[in-house]
Amino acid sequence: MKLSKKISALILSVALLIGSFGQANAAKRLHAAIADWTGGIITCEVAVAILEREMGYKIKQTVFPSGTGLWEAIAAGELDFACESWPSYAEADTVMLKEDLIYEGKVVGTYSGDGSVDLLGTAGIIGMSDYWIPRYAAEELGIKTWKDLNKHKAKFATIESGKRGRLIGCPVAGWNCHDQKRLDLLGIDFQADELGTEAAAIAEAKAAYMRKEPFLLYLWSPHWFFGEYDMVGVQLPEHKTCDSFTEANNWKDCGTAAWPATGWAKDYTMNYGNPATFASAEHADAKKFFEKMSLQNIDQAKMLVEVDIKKRDVKEVVNEWLDNNPDKWKSWLP
């Protein structure tokens, strides 16, 4: 009995203590997602820092893996907004958005979903995806484009791929990269390995680079990897689409002229949020801010280097950038 009394006394008193000191905060609150790649984290941190510094917000941030789950969480109002969605990779955008995406006055994407998620506006970042090899390998082997890859496939082979070369492919099946399909259509005798996470793919690439081995890597830009390691793209054919050429249609017609035999489209990235939250009068300012926000690739790339290579704190780097470049973001304020 002695024990249980001790425990209950402890619990009770801690509860009392909590009761006496907990206090509420009066600021306007929003709940944002922290992305799972550094570029996305920085873009969102810029938005969060401006909302907090200039517009009196207090933003709660939660790490959340990108994907359909994130879109559903936003639609359900669990989170208020998330940043930098890449149209090539998102699956939910076509179902949930119902607006045009406008970049510098031009319509770059049209969506006709159910409108359960609100397209807040462009994030400004324009993404590019490609296959890359390290410059030392390109120069040593004389590889200029993807057409030269087959000649040197033995150099790119690993235990698992046998005689074929190995592509460190798009890590997640849900991103719909169709790597193996592309390699087959283009006649590149490589095997695409899906490693499950970006971390796994980058870890292998980093280790191979440190050992100066040749490797072929799928990656998107801007990415910190390019700041630290010298990579060259293999210049896949320019992006083209063909309506009957989809997985559901079993890749009929169009031959090798269209996606996925081509490279990726330019990704005009966007911020998105919960429609009810941003329709409310309380958050009208925030909505205006997101309509104007447009972070440039070069600025994100600079911060990426600070964060991922110099290993500095994200908040510190973003605040420093805001302090030094007021001309770049003052115009975003409502």
Added chain:
Amino acid sequence: MATRTDLINKSNQSKNIITYVIIGVVFLVALWLSTQSEGPSKFPKEVTDKFTFTAWVNDGEDYLKKNYRWVTKIIASYIKETYYFLEDFLLESPWILIAAIIVIPCIIAGGLRLGIYSSFVVYFWGATGMWEPSLQTVALMGLSVLLCVFFGFILGVLCSQSNRFENFMKPVLDTMQVMPAFVYLFPALFFFGIGGAPAILATMIYAMPPIIRLTNTGIRQVPAQTIESATSFGSSKLQLLFKIKIPLSLPSIMMGINQVIMMALALVVLACFIGAEGIGGQVWQAIRRLDVGWAMEGGLCILFMAIMFDRFSLAFSKDVERLPSDVQRFYLLPQSWEKYQIAKILEMPLSFGNKILKNICQTVTSAIAIVFRVLVSIFNKSTAENIGEFISKRYYVIPYFLVLFLIAFIDHYLLEIGTFPKEWKLSIRQPITNAVESLTVNPGFISFAKGLRAFVYLNLLRPLDVFLTQIPWWYTLAVFSALGYVTVGIRFAIITAVLLLFIGACGIWTQSMITLSSVLVSVVLCFVIGVPLGIIASYNERFRNIQNVVLDAMQTLPYFCYLIPVLMFFGGGTVSAVLATVIYSIPPIIRLTSLGLTQVSGTYSEVSRSFGGTLIQTLNKVKFPLAIPSLVIGFNQTVIMAFAMQIVTPLIGGKGLGLEVFNGLARSDTGRGLAAGIGIVLLAIIIDRITLAWTKKQREALGLIS
């Protein structure tokens, strides 16, 4: 007599030969069948098309979401509010207050040693810049443990009172423990929102079984004489339960709480995948950025935290040992050093300080007690006496709260304390990162890593993958059922067949065979590495002690901490997945080998020695056969852990059912994820039951149990 034993020996021998021949034939047929087939064996399409388990689950989920979401939302909002409340309190309070809340109970319960250790832990959180995530993890864990203990205790008491309820709960508890947490982590998201609430509820599913089990056994193990004497004094059933049985089973219940804490901590880290804050999120971000050092710092925060809570809850359930009055009590150094004069002198100030502190505490407390007694005695004399006594007995707890209030008061009115001082920073990131990076480019180490990768892939993984996936499904099913029949019995054989048919009908046969093959390869590697280590440990005590510490650490570190080094050295892919599985699941086999061998009583090996047996002979002919039951239990646990790890390996390129779970969840296709998750559970259960039954037979054969 002699002829009879000869006969028995002979019949045993021929029985053995028959067994080996059967195994050989079964294997050869399987080999022939697998070479005959062109590709992986497929379950009949008519069945998989009709059996749309995935769609049923998704429909059911949609129905629940549409109609009952308001119920889950209410539950979630309550939990969320409480959690945010706790979190806000922990994060917005001055850091010294939080440190005091954690450290002082450690001193009270575990003495100076635990107190110093816990101060170090709290310092480490702040110094590595993980103050906030650490406290978030503490809040999440604390709340889930509280809820687990509350509901687990009730369920445990119910189990102990009704055999029928106990029988109903047993398989439920088994499933709760084996089911990979990822399977219900994500659906929890859709019902309970993101962040704290689903994390806490998922943690409850995972961490509640031990407290239910241990409450139940604790109450059931209360000696019959005690119960009889209580009944003879006329206690009613309820009185018996609450006044006799539950108090007597408190040590067992405390043990349960201890295990709940450990398990909750493990899952809370994993919950970063559904948006729960805390150290898990930090480690995951570190992995994303390939920052080994950062990930390790996060891992160490968790490790130290786990050790602290473990020791704390153990200390709470242990009574202070009484020493003879003439012996000087040691507070910091081990009591066994008492024979050294210098240790006594060193301990002098400590014991003096302790006396002063105790006096102060007692004086303050009795002063408070007097004040209360006087105040209350205005209204009621007898209550006043009781309250006075109640207070003056708690001469540790009352000053504890006094100190807390004092700190809060100072912070509020005199001097703002704020957050953990930045100047006290300590970072071990760079050295760890440098060490891993230098290994990555070390030609000797890399050629070893490459050799190992090639060996595992070419000689173990690929042949077994091809073999298992290409055997026709009906043959594999028949072999498993036969195994079930031989080891357990006809009922289990039928169950095995049904379970495997379910896996096939869900259309995940190939994936399950791939999972089975990587689990088997991992377990074989665990055996090859683990058994020798266990043998060394059984002969050398110092080695054993060091090894135990390392194994404890390996099991407590969040398992995705060491994914990055594995990736850097071995690249992504199935081999890395196998190696990560080996690291995670090797501890039980090492531990139980060494335990089994040391437990073989000295007499047996002495007898063997005296007959002139060499070290190897003794080991091989006497110790190993006797240690087999222990070895099999180790094997069994290793297999279960290897299965559990299959859910994480897709993060570094693992294939099979785990990948299926991930892909299902990435597309928010719960049915697909659930089917694959159930597949893992079923395979684990089948193998677990077969090995356990086999152990039992071995024990019987050795005469260890009747």
